[in-house]
Amino acid sequence: MGSVVLDFTMTHPYNSSGSPVGLSALSGPAQQKISDHRASYGTHHPPKAFLPFTAGTDGLLHADALRFLWYLADH
Numbered sequence: 001m002g003s004v005v006l007d008f009t010m011t012h013p014y015n016s017s018g019s020p021v022g023l024s025a026l027s028g029p030a031q032q033k034i035s036d037h038r039a040s041y042g043t044h045h046p047p048k049a050f051l052p053f054t055a056g057t058d059g060l061l062h063a064d065a066l067r068f069l070w071y072l073a074d075h
Contacts, residue, residue, distance in 0.1 A: 003044075003046065003047075003048040003049065004048065004049045004050075004051055005037075005041050005048050005049070005050050005051070006051050006053050006068075007033050007037065007050065007051070007052050007053065008053045008054075008055070009029045009030070009033065009052065009053070009054045009055075010054075010055050010056070010057060011025045011026060011029055011054065011055075011056055011057070012025070012056065012057045013025035013026065013056040013057070013058055013060060014058075023060075023062075025056060026054045026055075026056055026060060026061070026062040027054075027062060029052070029054050030052040030054040030062045030064060033050075033052035033054075034050070034052055037050055038050040051064055051065075051068055052064055052065075053065040053068065
């Protein structure tokens with residue numbers, strides 16, 4: 001594996017009344033990190049991979065974070 005920049009974000013996937021807001025609590029922040037930062041890491045030489053690692057306070061992981069953990073477990 002080449003260079004990887006991991007950007008960790010923790011979110012609280014519940015609204016102010018305590019109702020769950022679903023996966024949007026994880027996907028929104030992850031997509032924001034991607035749009036803000038991914039392109040700039042690709043301009044390095046050699047390029048660096050950018051991974052938004054987003055987790056909820058309830059233990060739920062964004063799909064990119066989960067795929068990264070699966071990759072680490074397999075290698």
